[in-house]
Amino acid sequence: MAIMTDQTATRAAPIACPQPKDWIRAIHAYVPGKSAGLDGQPLIKLSANENPLGTSGAAVEARAQVANTALYPDPDSKDLRAALAALHGLDPARIVMGTGSDELLHIAAQAYAGVGDEVLFVRYGFSVYPIAARRCGATPVEAPDCDYGTDVDALLAAVTERTRVVFLANPNNPTGSYIGRSELARLHAGLRPDVLLVVDQAYAEYVAEKDDDGALDLARSAANVLVTRTFSKIYGLAGERIGWATGPVAVIDMLNRIRGPFNVSLTGQAMGLAAVQDQAFVQASAAHNRAERARFVAALEQLGNHGLRPLPSQANFVLIEFSGALTAEAAYLGLMDAGYITRWLPGQGLPQCLRITIGTPEQMDAIATALRAMAQSTR
Numbered sequence: 475m476a477i478m479t480d481q482t483a484t485r486a487a488p489i490a491c492p493q494p495k496d497w498i499r500a501i502h503a504y505v506p507g508k509s510a511g512l513d514g515q516p517l518i519k520l521s522a523n524e525n526p527l528g529t530s531g532a533a534v535e536a537r538a539q540v541a542n543t544a545l546y547p548d549p550d551s552k553d554l555r556a557a558l559a560a561l562h563g564l565d566p567a568r569i570v571m572g573t574g575s576d577e578l579l580h581i582a583a584q585a586y587a588g589v590g591d592e593v594l595f596v597r598y599g600f601s602v603y604p605i606a607a608r609r610c611g612a613t614p615v616e617a618p619d620c621d622y623g624t625d626v627d628a629l630l631a632a633v634t635e636r637t638r639v640v641f642l643a644n645p646n647n648p649t650g651s652y653i654g655r656s657e658l659a660r661l662h663a664g665l666r667p668d669v670l671l672v673v674d675q676a677y678a679e680y681v682a683e684k685d686d687d688g689a690l691d692l693a694r695s696a697a698n699v700l701v702t703r704t705f706s707k708i709y710g711l712a713g714e715r716i717g718w719a720t721g722p723v724a725v726i727d728m729l730n731r732i733r734g735p736f737n738v739s740l741t742g743q744a745m746g747l748a749a750v751q752d753q754a755f756v757q758a759s760a761a762h763n764r765a766e767r768a769r770f771v772a773a774l775e776q777l778g779n780h781g782l783r784p785l786p787s788q789a790n791f792v793l794i795e796f797s798g799a800l801t802a803e804a805a806y807l808g809l810m811d812a813g814y815i816t817r818w819l820p821g822q823g824l825p826q827c828l829r830i831t832i833g834t835p836e837q838m839d840a841i842a843t844a845l846r847a848m849a850q851s852t853r
């Protein structure tokens with residue numbers, strides 16, 4: 475005779491609904507740049523670092539030529555990868571495409587880190603990094619910054635035997651800070667060879683050629699460097715969600731195994747290809763950004779006695795620190811009243827800062843004028 479036991483007394487109470495993993499529950503969702511005010515009214519958007527010149531005309535034309543969207547796109551984005559390889563002197567076999575560079579940042583963490591591992595980045599780094607770390611069960615680790623910028627020594631000091639991936643946005647979002655070739659080489663040289671260094675170059679095309687950080691050279695030669703790039707910024711194709719990465723064959727192979735199979739759409743591939751072939755648009759966008767950023771920073775520097783400090787930026791935005799009577803929050807609200815939505819960053823530990831995308835000359839004049847008026851009238 476089998477002895478019956480009261481199993482309900484010893485078993486845990488049944489769970490009433492699906493339970494997410496603890497590490498997924500710990501994620502705070504990414505907060506995108508807003509496009510409307512508190513009342514829902516659309517505002518001029520300088521909150522997401524998009525290109526104020528729009529998109530290359532050749533890319534817009536290419537979209538019109540896409541004939542049959544009932545068909546799947548090329549799963550390997552072959553033509554687009556070949557064009558990128560030709561432009562940057564890379565091996566197309568060492569390029570993987572993504573649904574934005576966002577997909578690539580996530581799958582790089584997923585491929586090389588997991589439960590018990592650490593993913594390292596600098597404080598005030600891009601806000602996707604902690605999400606990418608947590609998504610695969612790894613622990614996000616922040617190294618101290620140096621006046622909002624990347625501190626290579628602090629990053630290296632924060633490496634432990636559990637570190638598997640280091641993310642570095644260069645230029646960084648939201649700070650605009652940048653490290654040059656020798657600092658990047660020093661960071662790479664100080665990492666163990668089994669740590670993957672992901673250099674996120676979403677804003678690289680805004681950096682003057684002479685200041686190139688050498689990340690693509692490292693990705694060509696080192697066994698542990700991956701560089702990610704995007705069409706969302708200077709190419710003006712944020713809406714199409716196209717990114718790419720290059721690195722060692724072994725790393726690209728891993729990313730190809732886990733990326734979405736048709737991750738760049740038919741229109742995205744066509745527009746991306748035309749955009750790569752229209753470097754005149756890229757150069758015009760870079761020149762526009764350089765001139766307008768310099769003008770805007772000069773206007774902000776005149777407000778230094780009111781506690782406004784523009785941080786040095788190599789990107790298409792400027793982060794302003796507010797330490798006087800006019801707070802970043804008040805400036806954010808005041809700019810909304812003036813018709814502009816910018817990026818106030820309390821959620822990223824930067825309640826004292828506003829990030830403003832470089833827009834058209836008229837927009838930058840209006841922003842500078844509004845900030846001056848607010849600073850002068852706040853005591």
Ligand SMILES: Cc1ncc(COP(=O)(O)O)c(C=O)c1O
Pocket residue numbers: 522523573574575576577600643645646647674676677703704705706712715716717
């Ligand atoms: C530093 C950095 N990396 C990556 C991205 C992701 O861009 P996307 O997914 O549009 O390529 C952004 C977007 O703002 C960014 O600022």
